[in-house]
Amino acid sequence: MSRRFVDESGWLHQAxxxxxxxxxxxxxxxxxxxxxxA
Incomplete structure (x- = not known):
């Protein structure tokens, strides 16, 4: 995996x-x- 994919995936999961x-x-x-x- 590339660094960019890992970073983008992390931002998506946080959002x-x-x-x-x-x-x-x-x-x-x-x-x-x-x-x-809850």
Whole structure:
């Protein structure tokens, strides 16, 4: 992956996370709540 793709992807995910109430990151089937304002 190029550096630009990684940067743009990160900005996109941050913008999406600002608009939602809950963000869950899943790695190897294990969910980790990053944001929960409910």
């Amino acid at each position: 999406l996370a600002k608009q939602v109430d809950r963000v869950t990151f899943v790695t190897a089937g294990i969910p980790q709540v990053l944001k929960d304002t």
